[in-house]
Amino acid sequence: MSTTIETRYSSHPEDFKKYPTQEIRDKFLIENIFIPNQITGIYTMEDRLIVGGIHPVDKPLQLESVDQLKAPYFLERREIGIINVGAGCIIDVDGESINLGHKEALYIGKGIAQVTFHPASEGETLLYFNSAPAHCSYPTRKITQEDAEVVTLGSLENSNHRTIYKLLVNSVVDTCQLQMGMTELKPGSVWNTMPAHVHDRRMEAYFYFDLKEENVVSHYMGAPEETRHIWMKNHQAVISPVWSIHSGAGTSNYTFIWGMAGENMDYGDMDMVKPSELR
Ligand SMILES: O=C(O)C(=O)C[C@H](O)C(=O)CO
Numbered sequence: 001m002s003t004t005i006e007t008r009y010s011s012h013p014e015d016f017k018k019y020p021t022q023e024i025r026d027k028f029l030i031e032n033i034f035i036p037n038q039i040t041g042i043y044t045m046e047d048r049l050i051v052g053g054i055h056p057v058d059k060p061l062q063l064e065s066v067d068q069l070k071a072p073y074f075l076e077r078r079e080i081g082i083i084n085v086g087a088g089c090i091i092d093v094d095g096e097s098i099n100l101g102h103k104e105a106l107y108i109g110k111g112i113a114q115v116t117f118h119p120a121s122e123g124e125t126l127l128y129f130n131s132a133p134a135h136c137s138y139p140t141r142k143i144t145q146e147d148a149e150v151v152t153l154g155s156l157e158n159s160n161h162r163t164i165y166k167l168l169v170n171s172v173v174d175t176c177q178l179q180m181g182m183t184e185l186k187p188g189s190v191w192n193t194m195p196a197h198v199h200d201r202r203m204e205a206y207f208y209f210d211l212k213e214e215n216v217v218s219h220y221m222g223a224p225e226e227t228r229h230i231w232m233k234n235h236q237a238v239i240s241p242v243w244s245i246h247s248g249a250g251t252s253n254y255t256f257i258w259g260m261a262g263e264n265m266d267y268g269d270m271d272m273v274k275p276s277e278l279r
Protein backbone atom coordinates (compact mmCIF):
# COMPACT_ATOMS: atom_id res chain seq x y z
CA MET A 1 0.00 0.00 0.00
CA SER A 2 1.41 3.40 -0.91
CA THR A 3 -1.60 5.36 0.48
CA THR A 4 -1.76 5.71 4.28
CA ILE A 5 -4.28 7.94 6.04
CA GLU A 6 -4.45 8.51 9.82
CA THR A 7 -7.71 9.47 11.55
CA ARG A 8 -7.98 12.47 13.90
CA TYR A 9 -11.12 13.23 15.90
CA SER A 10 -12.64 16.65 16.57
CA SER A 11 -12.08 18.77 19.69
CA HIS A 12 -14.51 20.87 21.71
CA PRO A 13 -13.45 24.54 22.04
CA GLU A 14 -13.78 24.40 25.85
CA ASP A 15 -11.51 21.31 26.04
CA PHE A 16 -9.01 23.00 23.74
CA LYS A 17 -8.38 25.71 26.37
CA LYS A 18 -6.90 23.04 28.68
CA TYR A 19 -4.51 21.49 26.15
CA PRO A 20 -0.78 21.77 26.83
CA THR A 21 1.61 22.52 23.96
CA GLN A 22 2.21 18.89 22.93
CA GLU A 23 -1.49 18.04 22.86
CA ILE A 24 -2.21 21.03 20.62
CA ARG A 25 0.56 19.87 18.29
CA ASP A 26 -0.64 16.23 18.32
CA LYS A 27 -4.25 17.15 17.56
CA PHE A 28 -3.86 19.94 14.99
CA LEU A 29 -0.37 20.01 13.47
CA ILE A 30 0.49 17.73 10.54
CA GLU A 31 4.27 17.50 10.63
CA ASN A 32 5.14 15.06 7.86
CA ILE A 33 3.20 15.79 4.70
CA PHE A 34 5.72 14.43 2.20
CA ILE A 35 7.08 10.90 2.62
CA PRO A 36 9.13 9.43 -0.26
CA ASN A 37 7.11 7.12 -2.55
CA GLN A 38 4.00 7.55 -0.38
CA ILE A 39 0.60 9.20 -0.41
CA THR A 40 -0.03 10.15 3.21
CA GLY A 41 -2.53 12.27 5.07
CA ILE A 42 -4.86 12.91 7.94
CA TYR A 43 -8.60 12.18 7.82
CA THR A 44 -9.89 14.84 10.18
CA MET A 45 -13.42 14.57 11.54
CA GLU A 46 -13.59 18.37 11.08
CA ASP A 47 -15.96 18.21 8.07
CA ARG A 48 -14.24 14.92 7.06
CA LEU A 49 -11.52 16.72 5.14
CA ILE A 50 -8.50 14.62 4.18
CA VAL A 51 -5.31 16.70 4.19
CA GLY A 52 -2.21 15.14 2.70
CA GLY A 53 0.78 14.94 0.43
CA ILE A 54 1.84 12.91 -2.59
CA HIS A 55 5.58 12.45 -3.07
CA PRO A 56 6.56 10.03 -5.87
CA VAL A 57 10.35 9.74 -6.07
CA ASP A 58 11.30 6.84 -8.33
CA LYS A 59 7.97 5.20 -9.16
CA PRO A 60 4.42 6.32 -10.03
CA LEU A 61 1.92 6.37 -7.16
CA GLN A 62 -1.70 5.39 -7.52
CA LEU A 63 -4.42 6.98 -5.38
CA GLU A 64 -5.78 3.94 -3.52
CA SER A 65 -8.78 3.56 -1.28
CA VAL A 66 -8.07 3.41 2.45
CA ASP A 67 -9.83 1.55 5.25
CA GLN A 68 -11.53 4.70 6.62
CA LEU A 69 -13.50 5.06 3.34
CA LYS A 70 -14.81 1.49 3.02
CA ALA A 71 -15.05 2.26 -0.70
CA PRO A 72 -13.70 0.42 -3.75
CA TYR A 73 -11.68 3.50 -4.77
CA PHE A 74 -10.66 6.78 -3.12
CA LEU A 75 -12.90 9.10 -5.14
CA GLU A 76 -16.01 6.91 -5.14
CA ARG A 77 -17.79 9.43 -2.83
CA ARG A 78 -15.18 12.20 -2.70
CA GLU A 79 -13.67 15.08 -4.63
CA ILE A 80 -10.02 16.13 -4.45
CA GLY A 81 -8.04 19.33 -5.02
CA ILE A 82 -4.30 19.06 -5.64
CA ILE A 83 -1.82 21.95 -5.69
CA ASN A 84 1.70 21.41 -7.02
CA VAL A 85 4.34 22.87 -4.70
CA GLY A 86 7.23 21.08 -6.44
CA ALA A 87 8.42 20.46 -9.99
CA GLY A 88 6.05 20.10 -12.94
CA CYS A 89 4.78 16.52 -13.21
CA ILE A 90 2.25 14.33 -14.98
CA ILE A 91 -0.95 13.09 -13.40
CA ASP A 92 -3.04 10.44 -15.21
CA VAL A 93 -6.75 10.85 -14.56
CA ASP A 94 -8.81 7.96 -15.98
CA GLY A 95 -6.43 7.58 -18.93
CA GLU A 96 -5.91 11.31 -19.62
CA SER A 97 -2.38 12.65 -18.92
CA ILE A 98 -2.37 16.11 -17.33
CA ASN A 99 0.79 18.19 -16.98
CA LEU A 100 0.62 20.09 -13.69
CA GLY A 101 3.12 22.94 -13.27
CA HIS A 102 4.46 24.54 -10.09
CA LYS A 103 1.69 26.36 -8.17
CA GLU A 104 -1.01 25.03 -10.51
CA ALA A 105 -4.10 23.26 -9.16
CA LEU A 106 -6.06 20.23 -10.31
CA TYR A 107 -9.64 19.44 -9.36
CA ILE A 108 -10.83 15.84 -9.77
CA GLY A 109 -14.46 15.04 -9.11
CA LYS A 110 -16.35 12.16 -7.57
CA GLY A 111 -16.42 8.90 -9.51
CA ILE A 112 -12.92 8.88 -11.01
CA ALA A 113 -11.43 5.46 -10.26
CA GLN A 114 -7.88 5.73 -11.63
CA VAL A 115 -5.52 8.55 -10.59
CA THR A 116 -1.75 8.06 -10.97
CA PHE A 117 0.98 10.52 -10.01
CA HIS A 118 4.29 10.31 -11.89
CA PRO A 119 7.65 11.53 -10.56
CA ALA A 120 8.87 14.70 -12.29
CA SER A 121 11.71 14.18 -14.78
CA GLU A 122 13.67 16.95 -13.03
CA GLY A 123 13.24 18.17 -9.46
CA GLU A 124 11.14 17.01 -6.53
CA THR A 125 7.50 16.02 -6.99
CA LEU A 126 5.51 17.53 -4.13
CA LEU A 127 1.74 17.57 -4.46
CA TYR A 128 -0.40 18.84 -1.57
CA PHE A 129 -4.05 17.77 -1.49
CA ASN A 130 -7.36 18.26 0.27
CA SER A 131 -10.28 15.88 -0.28
CA ALA A 132 -13.88 16.22 0.92
CA PRO A 133 -17.04 14.10 0.64
CA ALA A 134 -18.96 14.88 -2.59
CA HIS A 135 -22.60 14.41 -3.55
CA CYS A 136 -22.23 14.71 -7.33
CA SER A 137 -19.57 14.52 -10.06
CA TYR A 138 -18.04 17.67 -11.49
CA PRO A 139 -15.52 17.53 -14.36
CA THR A 140 -11.78 17.35 -13.83
CA ARG A 141 -10.16 20.77 -14.29
CA LYS A 142 -6.67 22.18 -14.20
CA ILE A 143 -6.55 25.73 -12.80
CA THR A 144 -3.53 27.94 -13.44
CA GLN A 145 -2.71 31.22 -11.68
CA GLU A 146 -4.14 33.01 -14.76
CA ASP A 147 -7.49 31.24 -14.22
CA ALA A 148 -7.60 32.17 -10.54
CA GLU A 149 -9.54 35.01 -8.95
CA VAL A 150 -6.73 37.17 -7.57
CA VAL A 151 -6.90 39.78 -4.81
CA THR A 152 -4.14 41.73 -3.13
CA LEU A 153 -4.67 42.66 0.51
CA GLY A 154 -2.85 44.41 3.35
CA SER A 155 0.16 46.69 3.26
CA LEU A 156 3.89 46.62 3.97
CA GLU A 157 3.28 49.15 6.80
CA ASN A 158 1.08 46.53 8.51
CA SER A 159 3.49 43.66 7.58
CA ASN A 160 0.59 41.83 5.87
CA HIS A 161 0.93 42.70 2.16
CA ARG A 162 -0.16 39.54 0.30
CA THR A 163 -1.74 38.19 -2.87
CA ILE A 164 -4.53 35.65 -2.61
CA TYR A 165 -4.99 33.26 -5.55
CA LYS A 166 -8.45 31.75 -5.29
CA LEU A 167 -7.97 28.58 -7.34
CA LEU A 168 -10.82 26.22 -6.41
CA VAL A 169 -13.64 28.64 -5.61
CA ASN A 170 -17.13 28.75 -7.10
CA SER A 171 -16.35 31.72 -9.39
CA VAL A 172 -13.60 29.61 -11.04
CA VAL A 173 -14.61 25.93 -10.94
CA ASP A 174 -17.57 23.78 -9.86
CA THR A 175 -16.94 21.74 -6.71
CA CYS A 176 -19.32 20.14 -4.21
CA GLN A 177 -17.89 21.67 -1.02
CA LEU A 178 -14.14 22.00 -1.45
CA GLN A 179 -12.51 25.43 -1.71
CA MET A 180 -8.74 25.87 -2.08
CA GLY A 181 -6.28 28.60 -2.89
CA MET A 182 -2.86 29.99 -2.22
CA THR A 183 -1.69 33.16 -0.50
CA GLU A 184 1.77 34.61 -1.22
CA LEU A 185 3.27 37.10 1.22
CA LYS A 186 5.38 39.88 -0.28
CA PRO A 187 8.99 40.27 0.92
CA GLY A 188 8.97 42.17 4.23
CA SER A 189 5.43 41.04 5.11
CA VAL A 190 4.98 38.24 7.64
CA TRP A 191 1.33 38.27 8.81
CA ASN A 192 -1.33 36.19 7.09
CA THR A 193 -5.05 36.49 7.71
CA MET A 194 -4.67 39.54 9.93
CA PRO A 195 -7.25 40.90 10.77
CA ALA A 196 -8.26 37.34 11.69
CA HIS A 197 -11.65 35.71 11.28
CA VAL A 198 -13.67 32.60 12.09
CA HIS A 199 -16.39 30.89 10.00
CA ASP A 200 -18.67 28.46 11.82
CA ARG A 201 -19.87 27.31 8.41
CA ARG A 202 -16.55 25.85 7.27
CA MET A 203 -13.44 24.29 8.77
CA GLU A 204 -10.09 25.15 7.24
CA ALA A 205 -6.57 23.71 6.85
CA TYR A 206 -3.39 25.69 6.16
CA PHE A 207 -0.18 24.33 4.60
CA TYR A 208 2.93 26.51 4.80
CA PHE A 209 5.68 26.41 2.14
CA ASP A 210 8.30 28.60 0.39
CA LEU A 211 9.84 28.94 3.87
CA LYS A 212 13.62 28.52 4.21
CA GLU A 213 15.01 25.90 6.63
CA GLU A 214 16.02 28.54 9.22
CA ASN A 215 12.61 30.22 9.25
CA VAL A 216 9.38 29.33 11.07
CA VAL A 217 5.77 30.51 11.30
CA SER A 218 3.96 31.04 14.57
CA HIS A 219 0.42 29.92 13.67
CA TYR A 220 -2.38 31.22 15.89
CA MET A 221 -5.50 29.21 16.65
CA GLY A 222 -8.30 28.98 19.19
CA ALA A 223 -11.36 31.10 19.89
CA PRO A 224 -10.58 34.81 19.29
CA GLU A 225 -10.86 35.58 23.02
CA GLU A 226 -8.40 32.84 24.02
CA THR A 227 -5.75 31.99 21.43
CA ARG A 228 -2.78 29.62 21.38
CA HIS A 229 0.11 29.29 18.97
CA ILE A 230 1.90 26.46 17.16
CA TRP A 231 5.44 26.89 15.82
CA MET A 232 5.49 25.50 12.28
CA LYS A 233 8.16 24.70 9.70
CA ASN A 234 8.18 24.52 5.91
CA HIS A 235 5.86 21.84 4.44
CA GLN A 236 3.72 21.46 7.55
CA ALA A 237 -0.06 21.76 7.74
CA VAL A 238 -2.49 22.64 10.51
CA ILE A 239 -6.18 21.89 11.04
CA SER A 240 -8.44 24.78 12.00
CA PRO A 241 -11.84 23.80 13.50
CA VAL A 242 -14.81 26.06 12.82
CA TRP A 243 -14.47 27.86 16.19
CA SER A 244 -10.83 28.75 15.61
CA ILE A 245 -9.05 31.68 14.10
CA HIS A 246 -6.30 30.73 11.61
CA SER A 247 -3.60 33.31 11.23
CA GLY A 248 0.18 33.32 11.35
CA ALA A 249 3.30 35.43 11.55
CA GLY A 250 6.58 34.21 10.07
CA THR A 251 10.21 35.02 10.70
CA SER A 252 10.23 35.78 6.92
CA ASN A 253 7.66 35.92 4.16
CA TYR A 254 6.26 32.61 2.84
CA THR A 255 3.37 31.14 0.84
CA PHE A 256 0.54 29.00 2.18
CA ILE A 257 -2.33 26.95 0.83
CA TRP A 258 -5.72 27.23 2.45
CA GLY A 259 -8.47 24.65 1.95
CA MET A 260 -12.00 24.51 3.32
CA ALA A 261 -15.01 22.21 3.49
CA GLY A 262 -18.39 22.60 5.13
CA GLU A 263 -21.71 24.32 4.88
CA ASN A 264 -21.42 27.00 2.22
CA MET A 265 -19.30 27.94 -0.78
CA ASP A 266 -19.02 31.66 -0.08
CA TYR A 267 -15.31 32.49 0.30
CA GLY A 268 -16.22 35.91 1.72
CA ASP A 269 -18.40 34.51 4.52
CA MET A 270 -16.14 35.35 7.46
CA ASP A 271 -16.84 36.72 10.95
CA MET A 272 -14.04 39.25 11.26
CA VAL A 273 -12.20 39.91 14.53
CA LYS A 274 -10.44 43.22 15.16
CA PRO A 275 -6.75 42.78 16.15
CA SER A 276 -7.52 44.70 19.37
CA GLU A 277 -10.20 42.09 20.31
CA LEU A 278 -7.79 39.12 20.22
CA ARG A 279 -6.73 37.58 23.54
O1 LIG B 1 -4.16 35.77 3.99
C1 LIG B 1 -5.40 35.62 4.07
O2 LIG B 1 -6.15 36.51 4.52
C2 LIG B 1 -5.97 34.33 3.63
O3 LIG B 1 -5.41 33.66 2.81
C3 LIG B 1 -7.24 33.91 4.25
C4 LIG B 1 -7.72 32.52 3.83
O4 LIG B 1 -7.94 32.49 2.48
C5 LIG B 1 -8.94 32.14 4.62
O5 LIG B 1 -8.85 32.04 5.81
C6 LIG B 1 -10.20 31.90 3.91
O6 LIG B 1 -11.25 31.65 4.81
Ligand SMILES: [Zn+2]
Binds near residue numbers: 197198199204246270
Ligand atom coordinates in the same frame (compact mmCIF):
# COMPACT_ATOMS: atom_id res chain seq x y z
ZN1 LIG C 1 -10.68 31.36 6.91
